[in-house]
Amino acid sequence: MTFAERYGPWAVIAGASEGTGREFARQIAKEGVSSVLIARRSEPLAALAAEIEAEYRLRCVTACVDLAAPDAAERVFEAVGDREVGLYISNAGGDPNGEAFLDAEVGAWIDLVQRNVMTVLKCTHGFAGPMKARGRGGIMLVNSGACYGGLAMMGPYCGSKAFNLCLAEALWAELKPSGVDVLTLVMSKTDTPEFRRYMAAKGQSIPEDSASAYDVARVGLERLPYGPIKNWGEEDDQTGMTNQSAAQRRERVVAVQRMTREMMGQD
Template identity: 65%
Template sequence: MSWVERYGPWALVLGASEGTGREFARQLATEGIPSVLIARREAPLEQLKAEIARDYGVECISAAVDLALGDALERIVAVVGDREVGLLICNAGGDPNGKPFLDVQLAAWLELIQRNVVTTLAVCHHFARSMRVRGRGGILLVNSGACYGGAATMGPYSGSKAFMLGFAEGLWADLQPHGVDVLTLVLGRTDTPEFRRFLADKGMDMPADVWSAEAVARLGLERLPHGPIHNVGQADDQPGMSPQSAAERRARVVAVSRVTAQLYGTGN
């Protein structure tokens, strides 16, 4: 199938205002797929819409939605309307805090969990149901190397990314028999405006081994049919971020899924 046949006619991109989210929307437009662009800030979304229309002749729509609020799903569903979403990209979910757990107000951590975990779970549940019925589609969850373990100042953030890792693997196993692709793309250091702001705040220079947002988005779309996980900068059979390679984790998911299928009679 062509890209439009497999992942069209619309994509939904959460966290589309800058960085990798912006690049996902632009690269999908080259395949003729328009996006529903969602982020907190309206102005960058309007600018991105205009650029995509000018450069590719593709008309996107957008809405400013705070993914850390409890009504985010309802607002996103209202924006999408009756458009058929064949590709969901969850790109939002950074850590704006960067401090030890007890040095941050609880409300800020709860917002992070709402954005990174609850909203992600909710939008996948809503849009994957129609993908399963149609027998095609894709879900791409942008992750971080923090998913493989915690560290100082990263407890809630790494916990939320570990959830995404396990969730994506299970969702891939559930949806693969129904023709729906699922991938969590595990990023290392990526040249995004958010990363540049972090470096500026810390007085640090850009590291030499950083990936461009454009290259990361291209890789994510290329690897989407080969889920459930891909570590940016590593071959499928190469360990690095984790002692297990992506291929080894995939084999584990398949093996465990055979056991759970027998236990619960799912037939997957």
């Protein structure tokens, strides 16, 4: 199947206003798939939708949603309406706090977990069901190397990203037989406006070896059929972010799934 046949006719991109989200929208449009663009700010969403329509002759729908709000998923579903979604990309989910756990109000951490865990969980559940029924589709949970272990000044963020890692691995095993691709794209340093703002607030410049948002989106879309993990800057069988390669983690998921099925008498 072509990209559009496999993941069209509509994609939903949560966190689409700038950086990697913007690049996902543009590269998906190049493949002939329209997007529902989700973010908090209306102006960059409208500009991106107009840009895609002018360049690719595709209509995009925009919706301003605070993904940290308790009703965020419901508002995303409302924006999508009855459109057939073949691809869901959860791209929002940075750490706007950058503080020690006890130095921030607990509400800031609750908002982070709501955005990075609960909204992702609800949206993934809502979009994956129809994909499974149709026998095709894709889910991408954009992630961070923080998913591989706890780090000082990043505790709740690391925990939320570890949730996305485990969720993606499990869903890959569950949905692959139904034709639905699942990938968590584990990013490293990436030159995005958000990262630039964060580094500027710390009085630091962007590292020269930072990846481009364009390349991250391109590689993520290329690797989507081969989940469940893509570690940025590493080959499938290469270790770096952790002592297990993506291939080794894939093998582990398959082995545990096989053992579980045998224990339950399903084989």
